[in-house]
Amino acid sequence: MAQPKTxxxxxxxxxxxxxxFFISSLAQKPSGFNGIDVNLGNLYRLSNAxxxxxSPENPTGDxxxxxxxKLEDGTARNNARDLGQGWKVNPYINIExxxxxxxxxxxxxxxxxxxxxxxxGTWRYSILRFYWDDExxxxxxxxxxxFFGMGWGVYAPLQSLAVTVNPGSAFNCYWVMPFRKKCRITxxxxxxxxxxxxxxxxxxxxxxxxxxxxLHAQFRRKNPTSGGIYTLLDSVQGRGQYVGTYLAWxxxxxxxxxxxxxxxFLDGDQQxxxxxxxxxxxxxxxxYNWDVHGRYTExxxxxxxxxxxxxxxxxxxxxxxxxxxxxxxxxxIRFERSLRVTIQDLGWRTNGRYLLQQSDISSxxxxxxxxxxxxxxxxxxxxxxxxx
Numbered sequence: 001m002a003q004p005k006t007x008x009x010x011x012x013x014x015x016x017x018x019x020x021f022f023i024s025s026l027a028q029k030p031s032g033f034n035g036i037d038v039n040l041g042n043l044y045r046l047s048n049a050x051x052x053x054x055s056p057e058n059p060t061g062d063x064x065x066x067x068x069x070k071l072e073d074g075t076a077r078n079n080a081r082d083l084g085q086g087w088k089v090n091p092y093i094n095i096e097x098x099x100x101x102x103x104x105x106x107x108x109x110x111x112x113x114x115x116x117x118x119x120x121g122t123w124r125y126s127i128l129r130f131y132w133d134d135e136x137x138x139x140x141x142x143x144x145x146x147f148f149g150m151g152w153g154v155y156a157p158l159q160s161l162a163v164t165v166n167p168g169s170a171f172n173c174y175w176v177m178p179f180r181k182k183c184r185i186t187x188x189x190x191x192x193x194x195x196x197x198x199x200x201x202x203x204x205x206x207x208x209x210x211x212x213x214x215l216h217a218q219f220r221r222k223n224p225t226s227g228g229i230y231t232l233l234d235s236v237q238g239r240g241q242y243v244g245t246y247l248a249w250x251x252x253x254x255x256x257x258x259x260x261x262x263x264x265f266l267d268g269d270q271q272x273x274x275x276x277x278x279x280x281x282x283x284x285x286x287x288y289n290w291d292v293h294g295r296y297t298e299x300x301x302x303x304x305x306x307x308x309x310x311x312x313x314x315x316x317x318x319x320x321x322x323x324x325x326x327x328x329x330x331x332x333i334r335f336e337r338s339l340r341v342t343i344q345d346l347g348w349r350t351n352g353r354y355l356l357q358q359s360d361i362s363s364x365x366x367x368x369x370x371x372x373x374x375x376x377x378x379x380x381x382x383x384x385x386x387x388x
Contacts, residue, residue: 034206036111036176049206054104055199056093061106092198095126095189103199104185108133110205111212112177117199118169119144123153124385125191132214133181137375140217143385144187146364147217148173149307149325151248153387156308159300162244162327162366175366178212190382213240213368218376221384224252224358225345228260233365236339240369241332245283248387250321250360253347256289257320257357260344267337275333280343281306284324296322303327327366341365362387 033042035049056075058066067086071077074089095101119126123145130140145151148171149158158165164172177183183203189195222230232245242264251257258280263273277283281290285304290296296309308323333339349355379385 034209035204036113036178036206036208038113047206049204052106052110052203052205054106054201054203056090057088059104061104061201061203092196095187095195095197097189097192097194100186100188101197102184102186103197104183104201106179106183106203108179108181108183108205109208110179110183110203111208112175112179112183112201112203114172114174114202115200116170116172116202117144117197118171119187119195119197119199121189121193121195122191122386123150124387125189125382126195126197127188127190127379129186129188130177130215130217131182131184131186132179132371135371137373139214139371139373141376141379142217142219142364144171146219146246146248146362147171149246149323151246151323151362151364151387152308152310152321154308154310156323157300158305158307158325160305160325160327161302161329163325175215177215178208179214180208213370214373215366215368216373217364217366219362219364219379220377221360221362221380223250223360223362223384225361226358228345228356230260230343230345230359230361230363232262232341232343232363233367234340235374236335236367236369237337237374238369238371239336240339240367241334242328242339242341242365242367243332244325244327244366246323246325246364247343248321248323248362250319252319252358252360253355255348255355257347257359258289259348259354260346262341262343264333265338265340265342266333266335267339269340280346283343284326296320303329321360339367360388 033045033047035047052061054061069090071080071084071089074080075092075094076088080087080089093101124143126144128142128144128147129138131138145153148165149163150165155169162175218233260280262277262283264275266274281287284306286306290306298306298309300307304326306324310321312318345357345359347355347357
């Protein structure tokens with residue numbers, strides 16, 4: 001059937017107008033790459049994102065301001081005394097006992113893409129905090145060792161997509177941390193000695209998507225547990241996704257200790273959860289007690305691992321201790337309104353019966369959510385933080 005004459009004429013008129021061609025070009029033009037979601041598949045793409053980096057040699061991250069410390073102001077002024085300005089004059093900071101140092105303060109919008117640091121002293125006594133957009137309470141509050149999977153205060157190699165720990169105590173994380181207005185990072189020394197900290201925060205200034213949530217991380221410890229239940233996280237309100245678990249687990253009894261199930265209570269779940277695991281080693285993507293030929297076997301993968309096994313030495317280190325991680329990078333656990341996470345502290349007694357254990361468990365959990373967040377529980381006192 002032929003088109004009506006008026007409809008045909010209107011179509012010809014639209015096609016002839018510059019407005020039509022302008023709208024068509026907008027529809028065909030790809031959106032710009034903001035430079036945040038970087039991977040091997042898009043490294044070739046150009047972006048208007050701006051690279052910035054904060055370290056003791058450039059504490060503001062401003063362009064062209066790195067390595068400007070004068071000899072008399074540098075922490076390594078004695079080492080650089082023959083060479084002067086520009087020659088590794090201020091590569092680290094010292095944090096005195098009881099002092100809180102601001103490691104980085106940056107204005108957005110943008111995103112942290114990598115952090116490297118190597119702190120001295122007792123890692124449980126150095127408290128790392130992140131504040132997003134001038135919030136009064138931190139969204140990340142964790143002892144620095146536990147944040148990087150080193151809760152026992154002893155080096156162990158860790159290679160994964162989100163966190164790597166390299167010889168001799170090189171802590172790295174690759175969690176993407178978007179912020180809109182501002183980011184502030186602090187470190188508090190609650191130990192007995194001055195600590196030295198080398199560090200670098202690499203970030204980009206760019207557009208942040210409307211649906212970008214903020215990274216949160218929370219530390220907890222219970223020594224010993226009671227009732228067979230350890231709470232990793234509760235009282236989370238809002239929308240987001242759970243993305244990672246690190247556990248430092250000290251065993252206070254003989255036998256296999258990891259029968260406990262992890263449970264994720266989503267969006268108002270009460271007695272029974274939506275996501276229910278089958279065992280501790282199963283949750284960390286292992287199986288059958290991690291037992292190969294009668295020995296716990298360490299493993300490191302991009303998403304999960306048993307990266308640390310501290311074995312009794314026959315003298316003072318008399319208990320088995322373990323470090324393990326599980327990153328939900330390909331399988332984030334999403335919640336709309338609320339989240340609570342627990343794991344059972346469960347082993348074996350005689351005759352094939354479960355044992356409610358009393359273990360020493362420390363944890364760091366990672367999740368993204370929209371702000372505001374609920375206030376965190378207070379960190380344990382220093383003696384209760386001590387890794388023993």
